[in-house]
Amino acid sequence: MPQTAPASPSPRRVVYLQALAPAKPPTGTACNGCGLCCAAEPCPLGMLLSRRRRGACAALRWSPPERRYLCGALAEPALWLPWLPVAWARRLVRRWIAAGVACDAELAPD
Numbered sequence: 001m002p003q004t005a006p007a008s009p010s011p012r013r014v015v016y017l018q019a020l021a022p023a024k025p026p027t028g029t030a031c032n033g034c035g036l037c038c039a040a041e042p043c044p045l046g047m048l049l050s051r052r053r054r055g056a057c058a059a060l061r062w063s064p065p066e067r068r069y070l071c072g073a074l075a076e077p078a079l080w081l082p083w084l085p086v087a088w089a090r091r092l093v094r095r096w097i098a099a100g101v102a103c104d105a106e107l108a109p110d
Helices: 036-040 044-050 086-096
Strands: 060-063 068-071
Touching: 036 068, 044 086
Parallel strands: none
Antiparallel strands: 060 068
């Protein structure tokens, strides 16, 4: 019977975030704008907007007054989705990125 190799640990990557960004919340709790998920890789909408599948989402924005990260497509829909009326774009983006639902990033920050 062939032996299977032990599962290798997931690769470590360095993701740079603002020092004032909040710590990543536990998976399943409310998003706090830590930015880790979007800095690690874009969501499906971010892939479309960024035109890439890896690396930070181009729409990720740091908000100095709020001291948290924001989705640019939600914060500035006219910039990212100019062909849609702003109210429609916000409603669609909120649904597409599951804004306000919960943190679903299974990432472990160091």
